[in-house]
Amino acid sequence: MSTSVPTTMPVASSFAELALPRGIERAIADLGFETPSAIQARAIPSLLDGRDIVGVAQTGTGKTAAFGLPLLAAVDPDLRAVQAVVLTPTRELAMQVAEAISTFAAHLPGVDVVAVYGGSPFLPQQRALQRGAQVVVGTPGRVIDHLERRTLVLDEVRYLVLDEADEMLRMGFAEEVEKVLERAPEQRQVALFSATMPPAIRRVAEQHLTDPVEITVARQSSTVTTVQQTYAVVPFRHKVGALTRVLAVSDADAAIVFVRTRGAAEEVGSALVEKGISAAYISGDVAQGEREKIVERLRSGALDVLVATDVAARGLDVERIGLVVNFDVPREPETYVHRIGRTGRAGREGTALSFVTPNEQGRLRQIERTTRTTLEQIQIPSPAEVSAHRVQKLFSRAPERIEKGRLDLYREAVAVHLAQNPGTDSVDLLAAVAALAVGDEGPAPRDAEDLDDALQRARLAPERGAVREHGSYDRPERGERRRTNTHIAGGPARWRVAVGHRDGVQPGALVGALTGEGGLTGKDVGKIDIFASFSLVDIPGGLSPDALDRLSRTRVAGRPLRIRVDSGPRGDGPRTEGPRHQHGASRPTHGPARNR
Numbered sequence: 001m002s003t004s005v006p007t008t009m010p011v012a013s014s015f016a017e018l019a020l021p022r023g024i025e026r027a028i029a030d031l032g033f034e035t036p037s038a039i040q041a042r043a044i045p046s047l048l049d050g051r052d053i054v055g056v057a058q059t060g061t062g063k064t065a066a067f068g069l070p071l072l073a074a075v076d077p078d079l080r081a082v083q084a085v086v087l088t089p090t091r092e093l094a095m096q097v098a099e100a101i102s103t104f105a106a107h108l109p110g111v112d113v114v115a116v117y118g119g120s121p122f123l124p125q126q127r128a129l130q131r132g133a134q135v136v137v138g139t140p141g142r143v144i145d146h147l148e149r150r151t152l153v154l155d156e157v158r159y160l161v162l163d164e165a166d167e168m169l170r171m172g173f174a175e176e177v178e179k180v181l182e183r184a185p186e187q188r189q190v191a192l193f194s195a196t197m198p199p200a201i202r203r204v205a206e207q208h209l210t211d212p213v214e215i216t217v218a219r220q221s222s223t224v225t226t227v228q229q230t231y232a233v234v235p236f237r238h239k240v241g242a243l244t245r246v247l248a249v250s251d252a253d254a255a256i257v258f259v260r261t262r263g264a265a266e267e268v269g270s271a272l273v274e275k276g277i278s279a280a281y282i283s284g285d286v287a288q289g290e291r292e293k294i295v296e297r298l299r300s301g302a303l304d305v306l307v308a309t310d311v312a313a314r315g316l317d318v319e320r321i322g323l324v325v326n327f328d329v330p331r332e333p334e335t336y337v338h339r340i341g342r343t344g345r346a347g348r349e350g351t352a353l354s355f356v357t358p359n360e361q362g363r364l365r366q367i368e369r370t371t372r373t374t375l376e377q378i379q380i381p382s383p384a385e386v387s388a389h390r391v392q393k394l395f396s397r398a399p400e401r402i403e404k405g406r407l408d409l410y411r412e413a414v415a416v417h418l419a420q421n422p423g424t425d426s427v428d429l430l431a432a433v434a435a436l437a438v439g440d441e442g443p444a445p446r447d448a449e450d451l452d453d454a455l456q457r458a459r460l461a462p463e464r465g466a467v468r469e470h471g472s473y474d475r476p477e478r479g480e481r482r483r484t485n486t487h488i489a490g491g492p493a494r495w496r497v498a499v500g501h502r503d504g505v506q507p508g509a510l511v512g513a514l515t516g517e518g519g520l521t522g523k524d525v526g527k528i529d530i531f532a533s534f535s536l537v538d539i540p541g542g543l544s545p546d547a548l549d550r551l552s553r554t555r556v557a558g559r560p561l562r563i564r565v566d567s568g569p570r571g572d573g574p575r576t577e578g579p580r581h582q583h584g585a586s587r588p589t590h591g592p593a594r595n596r
């Protein structure tokens with residue numbers, strides 16, 4: 001492979017020097033990139049100059065922009081045909097790169113980016129291609145599938161990128177990569193990026209690249225040493241609960257919680273807000289301006305917890321972040337390094353905590369091997385530890401409050417209360433007030449049963465409808481739409497939720513949760529009776545396991561719904577109260593013994 005001496009090639013010290021199209025410069029400014037990274041400073045001028053390049057660079061060096069910006073500069077927005085193809089080894093990387101390039105193209109009207117990868121339906125990808133997307137980011141296998149179906153045509157391609165080429169070969173994609181290179185027009189530019197340069201990659205470069213400029217940049221210096229790395233084993237469905245407890249006892253000024261998908265960002269962010277935590281979420285769906293505002297609030301202290309996807313949090317540099325939680329353990333060890341680098345900034349101490357489900361522990365080992373560190377296992381704090389922490393914090397504020405004075409009103413209230421309740425011990429009174437102040441309502445009522453129980457009941461319900469014995473759906477007939485989000489005809493009809501008027505719940509909130517999270521329509525929800533600590537809801541069509549699962553993570557009036565099939569009054573205490581609110585026409589069929 002003939003290689004130019006890097007110093008003979010231009011090296012840019014500012015983005016302005018690169019003279020990128022105006023729209024791209026605006027996107028860079030929006031992202032807050034101030035100076036080009038080493039790989040960008042050297043790769044962008046060469047690529048803009050029409051040269052092929054071989055970049056030896058890892059994730060975290062800014063390589064996506066190094067090839068993405070010149071790629072976009074080469075795209076003709078008026079030509080509705082594929083002009084650039086980026087091959088990546090994994091679907092995650094394809095998604096990330098596509099999202100990054102879309103962000104870089106935010107001010108380039110008419111430029112569309114599509115990600116194509118296996119394991120997801122063909123049709124939406126095919127439609128995006130038919131609509132004239134100019135940039136395709138995909139995994140080699142799926143790109144070949146599209147080529148073979150002629151849903152992807154390479155005739156107008158003038159720009160090819162092989163990202164993480166060594167990984168692609170290691171994963172056995174050599175043949176597919178070769179095929180794409182062979183089928184693309186000869187008049188094209190190729191940028192090959194690889195973390196390592198084994199002979200197989202050199203051969204690809206020699207065979208398919210023309211006089212490439214070779215650029216090697218060192219791995220970015222890591223901040224990892226100032227970060228204490230920990231993990232906890234948490235079953236999937238307990239993650240939000242575990243996160244809340246972790247945040248409750250954390251001493252960090254601010255925390256960032258990484259999740260894998262946009263949906264999870266919204267879900268986790270909203271769950272934290274409902275629990276009264278100063279939190280917000282950002283994902284690729286949140287507009288750039290809004291994202292910036294949120295990050296600014298995090299920086300200023302107006303916000304303490306940010307839930308984010310990897311792409312949305314790229315380049316985020318906020319000193320206050322003392323804790324990074326990997327709510328979803330990242331698939332790529334590089335992503336892990338990247339995520340935990342968001343804490344321990346500016347020489348501060350930071351902690352990283354990764355949640356792993358019991359069967360994800362292999363991934364943890366992979367991270368340990370790649371980062372050459374051992375993660376320390378920690379236990380999720382128990383509710384008692386959370387309460388102890390909160391009460392300790394509460395009491396730590398007391399001396400200052402006493403100092404401030406003007407407590408007569410409260411002293412008198414204490415005296416009156418003790419006088420009216422002669423049996424009450426003053427320490428008990430203080431303890432009860434402390435418990436209430438930290439939100440400890442005492443032992444949970446017996447009706448606070450678990451999701452497992454609800455699922456079990458749904459499975460064992462006499463009329464199973466479309467649910468098979470093992471609980472999955474029967475395959476829909478041809479042409480019949482699969483209804484995973486809706487109810488099952490003939491399923492259990494009466495459901496019990498663990499929120500009642502004591503929690504301030506209104507029928508509208510319940511209907512909202514059932515139609516929003518549960519995917520039902522208003523018509524699916526029948527009568528609602530709201531009691532003191534629980535409510536009964538008629539859902540004549542029953543609930544699918546899918547809907548149940550989502551509802552199990554739903555909160556109404558700040559409390560978990562804990563939805564389960566109602567089995568009528570049992571040993572869990574008489575229903576001595578009538579419902580205050582009803583939705584629907586008929587009278588209660590069981591339950592309330594008397595109305596107040």
Ligand code: AMP
Nearest residue numbers: 033035037059060061062063064314315
């Ligand atoms: P990459 O190596 O492409 O995965 O990029 C690593 C991270 O650096 C991403 O979060 C980018 O958004 C960010 N980044 C890339 N280029 C720059 C730059 N010139 N200035 C600041 N951040 C950058």
